[in-house]
Amino acid sequence: MQANKEADFTLDLRGESCPYPVIYTLDALEGMNKGELLQVITDCPGSFRNVPEEAIAHGYTFAQDPIKNGQEFLFYIYA
Amino acid sequence: MKTFVQLIFQRYWNPYVVLLIAGILSALYFGLTSTVWAVTGEFTRLGGDLLKLFGVDISGWEYYDMVHLKGTTWSRPDGWIVWGMFIGALMMVLLSNNFKIRLPQQKRRYIQGLVGGVIAGFGARLALGCNLAAFFTGVPQFSFHSWIFIVATGVGTFFGAKLTKMRWWKGKPTLTRGAAKPTKVKKHVIQPYVGVAIAIVYLGLMIYFFATGQKLLGLGALFGLAFGILIERGQICFTSAFRDLFLVGRSVMAKAIIVGMAISSVLTVIIISVYDLTPITQIAALSTFVGGVLFGLGIVMASGCETGMMYRLMEGQVLFLPVFAGNIIGATFLAYAWDHLGVYDVLVKSGTKINILDSFGPVGAILATLAMLGVLYALTIYREKSYHRQLAMKRGVNQHAS
Numbered sequence: 519m520q521a522n523k524e525a526d527f528t529l530d531l532r533g534e535s536c537p538y539p540v541i542y543t544l545d546a547l548e549g550m551n552k553g554e555l556l557q558v559i560t561d562c563p564g565s566f567r568n569v570p571e572e573a574i575a576h577g578y579t580f581a582q583d584p585i586k587n588g589q590e591f592l593f594y595i596y597a
Numbered sequence: 598m599k600t601f602v603q604l605i606f607q608r609y610w611n612p613y614v615v616l617l618i619a620g621i622l623s624a625l626y627f628g629l630t631s632t633v634w635a636v637t638g639e640f641t642r643l644g645g646d647l648l649k650l651f652g653v654d655i656s657g658w659e660y661y662d663m664v665h666l667k668g669t670t671w672s673r674p675d676g677w678i679v680w681g682m683f684i685g686a687l688m689m690v691l692l693s694n695n696f697k698i699r700l701p702q703q704k705r706r707y708i709q710g711l712v713g714g715v716i717a718g719f720g721a722r723l724a725l726g727c728n729l730a731a732f733f734t735g736v737p738q739f740s741f742h743s744w745i746f747i748v749a750t751g752v753g754t755f756f757g758a759k760l761t762k763m764r765w766w767k768g769k770p771t772l773t774r775g776a777a778k779p780t781k782v783k784k785h786v787i788q789p790y791v792g793v794a795i796a797i798v799y800l801g802l803m804i805y806f807f808a809t810g811q812k813l814l815g816l817g818a819l820f821g822l823a824f825g826i827l828i829e830r831g832q833i834c835f836t837s838a839f840r841d842l843f844l845v846g847r848s849v850m851a852k853a854i855i856v857g858m859a860i861s862s863v864l865t866v867i868i869i870s871v872y873d874l875t876p877i878t879q880i881a882a883l884s885t886f887v888g889g890v891l892f893g894l895g896i897v898m899a900s901g902c903e904t905g906m907m908y909r910l911m912e913g914q915v916l917f918l919p920v921f922a923g924n925i926i927g928a929t930f931l932a933y934a935w936d937h938l939g940v941y942d943v944l945v946k947s948g949t950k951i952n953i954l955d956s957f958g959p960v961g962a963i964l965a966t967l968a969m970l971g972v973l974y975a976l977t978i979y980r981e982k983s984y985h986r987q988l989a990m991k992r993g994v995n996q997h998a999s
Contacts, residue, residue, distance in 0.1 A: 564732040588782035589697035
């Protein structure tokens with residue numbers, strides 16, 4: 519359950535529907551310094567797929583595999 | 598067994614596979630019933646039912662004659678397509694233990710959803726079909742109005758995507774320092790049992806329809822269920838197919854939809870030829886274009902179209918309650934405006950029903966359709982590539998500057 523490294527920032531998107539999780543995640547990553555770690559908590563089912571895929575497509579890397587936590591997902595992404 | 602369950606319920610299905618199956622099923626449904634997979638026509642009828650319930654006399658409204666407002670939603674095959682979709686989606690959500698009341702943090706979403714829902718409902722019915730009858734199941738019917746509708750929806754979603762990017766529209770998320778705790782997961786899992794119970798009751802209902810000779814209702818219920826299962830498991834979203842291309846250069850949904858329509862078109866032309874059926878053709882007119890643009894804009898504002906809204910509501914995304922209400926209000930208002938506000942005279946009257954099957958014959962029609970879909974596919978890839986090229990250039994410039 520624990521992230522390998524403590525996240526620098528957290529984006530709590532619980533309740534938000536698509537496309538806002540993707541937009542918010544990409545906006546947040548763009549505003550952070552390279553190498554900082556972002557934790558994303560999201561429960562929009564569409565975002566379980568489009569957030570990780572688009573983060574990778576936009577050149578960001580994952581610190582670890584996505585974690586399924588009940589009805590939500592946790593992502594750890596390096597800016 | 599465990600891995601099979603995981604494969605079906607613990608992850609979403611590949612959208613290409615899902616839309617391929619949906620394409621085949623919708624062609625089959627047409628072959629069996631001579632009607633197509635559609636939802637917004639029934640939304641309009643639901644609006645009519647509600648008006649009657651409140652004592653409004655709608656007997657003179659032309660639009661309701663056109664869409665055959667008869668009986669109740671429970672006695673209409675189109676009604677069972679809609680309820681079957683809701684129930685199929687709900688069953689899948691419960692079986693995968695994924696139901697949760699999801700309340701948007703940004704309160705503005707409720708208003709955006711309602712307004713977008715009204716615009717999308719109005720636009721869809723003005724064009725005589727939504728992303729199904731004027732799109733996914735319209736193209737395989739060779740009804741030219743769906744060609745116009747696709748272009749118009751593209752235009753509408755383009756402006757919708759522009760709106761979505763605006764600061765006052767999207768709102769500011771809560772970015773906090775450090776890590777935060779996720780929600781504590783409940784130990785007792787009950788959702789799948791509820792899902793199984795619903796499945797058993799629904800199966801009984803379908804058996805009842807077929808056993809009592811109500812074949813069309815049974816088929817509506819069966820295919821509706823299948824479509825609901827498919828759109829939820831594939832997270833099929835026509836809104837995102839266009840919007841995400843403009844927003845983040847994401848192309849997977851658009852490509853999967855195009856592939857699904859291609860398969861469905863080939864199958865449908867065979868079915869029409871073999872069984873000598875008449876394809877369903879709608880009027881192509883100025884209203885098709887105007888309706889398509891409004892629909893495209895509305896679905897992006899609402900974050901979902903009339904189809905995507907259904908499974909999202911079943912997932913517990915509360916945002917889609919005002920969207921559903923908006924869809925029905927918009928569709929019903931169009932039914933009123935059709936003859937009372939002169940919509941028909943201004944936008945529809947000058948149009949004609951054009952079916953490219955009649956114009957070009959079966960071989961010509963399928964070749965023309967596949968060529969059109971090929972162009973759409975190429976445009977999709979072009980847009981994805983150009984987005985990422987621009988992104989790379991922007992990043993390069995930024996790095997030079999710093």
